[in-house]
Amino acid sequence: MGNNQNQKAGDNSQQLQADKMIVNIGIDEKRAREIYHEMNLQVRKDYTQEALAIANSRIAEFENQLMPKMEAVDGALDAFADPSFQLLLVEAQKTAASTERPADYDLLSELLIHRFQRGENRIIRAGISRAVEIVDKISDDALLGLTVFHSVSYFLPLSGDIHEGLNVLNDLFGELLYDKLPTGKEWLDHLDILDAVRINSFGGLKTIQQYYPEMLPGYIEIGIEKESESFQKAIELLLSNQLPQNILVEHALNNKFLRLNLSNKNQIDSLSLYRKFPMNGNLINVPVQLTDEQKNALKAIYDLYKQDETVKQENIKVFMQEWDKRQNLKVLREWWDTIGTNIQLTSVGKVLAHSNAQRCDKSLPPLN
Numbered sequence: 001m002g003n004n005q006n007q008k009a010g011d012n013s014q015q016l017q018a019d020k021m022i023v024n025i026g027i028d029e030k031r032a033r034e035i036y037h038e039m040n041l042q043v044r045k046d047y048t049q050e051a052l053a054i055a056n057s058r059i060a061e062f063e064n065q066l067m068p069k070m071e072a073v074d075g076a077l078d079a080f081a082d083p084s085f086q087l088l089l090v091e092a093q094k095t096a097a098s099t100e101r102p103a104d105y106d107l108l109s110e111l112l113i114h115r116f117q118r119g120e121n122r123i124i125r126a127g128i129s130r131a132v133e134i135v136d137k138i139s140d141d142a143l144l145g146l147t148v149f150h151s152v153s154y155f156l157p158l159s160g161d162i163h164e165g166l167n168v169l170n171d172l173f174g175e176l177l178y179d180k181l182p183t184g185k186e187w188l189d190h191l192d193i194l195d196a197v198r199i200n201s202f203g204g205l206k207t208i209q210q211y212y213p214e215m216l217p218g219y220i221e222i223g224i225e226k227e228s229e230s231f232q233k234a235i236e237l238l239l240s241n242q243l244p245q246n247i248l249v250e251h252a253l254n255n256k257f258l259r260l261n262l263s264n265k266n267q268i269d270s271l272s273l274y275r276k277f278p279m280n281g282n283l284i285n286v287p288v289q290l291t292d293e294q295k296n297a298l299k300a301i302y303d304l305y306k307q308d309e310t311v312k313q314e315n316i317k318v319f320m321q322e323w324d325k326r327q328n329l330k331v332l333r334e335w336w337d338t339i340g341t342n343i344q345l346t347s348v349g350k351v352l353a354h355s356n357a358q359r360c361d362k363s364l365p366p367l368n
Helices: 029-044 049-072 075-079 083-098 102-118 124-136 140-156 161-175 186-193 210-217 229-239 265-270 294-304 309-322 327-337 349-360
Strands: 015-017 021-025 197-204 249-251 257-260 272-279 283-291 343-345
Touching: 029 049, 029 075, 029 083, 049 075, 049 083, 049 102, 075 083, 075 102, 083 124, 102 124, 102 349, 124 257, 124 349, 140 161, 140 186, 140 327, 140 343, 140 349, 161 309, 161 327, 161 349, 210 309, 210 327, 229 294, 257 265, 257 294, 265 294, 265 309, 309 327, 343 349
Parallel strands: none
Antiparallel strands: 015 021, 197 343, 249 257, 272 283
16 A cells, blocks of 8 residues: 555544644554553453463464554554444354364455455454354364365466466365365365355355366367468457467467466456566566457457367367376366255355455455
8 A cells, every 4th residue: 555645543543743734653563462451351251260261372473463464454453443344253252262263263354355355345244253153163174175165166277378277276285185175065064054155055166177167168169270261360469459470379288279378368467468668677577458459359369269168178178188197187086076055155254265265375356
């Protein structure tokens, strides 16, 4: 975020005035910890003397997980001055006090970070509040299953390179598959009871082989046959719109064809070209947005792709062979294809699963 030169204080700031100078003081880490302990006084009265030592130890561990994360996110400490955040903090402290699972303190802290980042959305806010309440109730295997299920439906590779995209997915699930995945139906019933999922008895769950080709059509589409009439038209479109010919690459699943290096046609609208510009005696690569004409040219090339269901099915077959060469993806496929039951994640399930995924892989983006 950029520096704000406006002298108007935010909702979570104090104003000190001397002559005509106004200094804004937000919540610093010291004050945030003081608020944390002030809110903890509400929790302490709920326990007997015998339970208090255990509760305090767990709440202290939660504090040690939460504070560094809040401090690392710009402006997050100011949330401690928000009454609704304070109430959620009390609930998180209660959950922390009642759980013996160390990973829950980390998960609770991710949920509070998420509350700061997306708290303006009331649907998400309600989901986070309920998720905080059930962190200590959800079983290990159900949380893992929920997280992996959400990640399949939410995270997709941006890379147009098929092998690179599969490697990205393999690495992601390498982080998420931290334990044995759940089997049977009990974990789904458990999640349904906790309002994390809704079980749909109508319709089955798409298999991995059905799902990913639909979500990554740019990997599966046949492309343009080499040296064909369509190929010549594609080259003309590239040349007439000052686009590089190497934007067409050999299809990794069928070397008789060329394809645009995209995972999805929709990516065309957000593409940039890198062009070299001189700066301080050196040439540097600078991203340049495509013009509307260039975008339309690429879409026209995509529309030149050969349509043949037999060839497409062969591409899917080769794609799944590549999939199974990657151990984490192979494990994912074998597990996913045995679920069978179609389930829908609730707002509670989504924030819980996403926060747990971020706990496992810090590089993942926030939930939209």
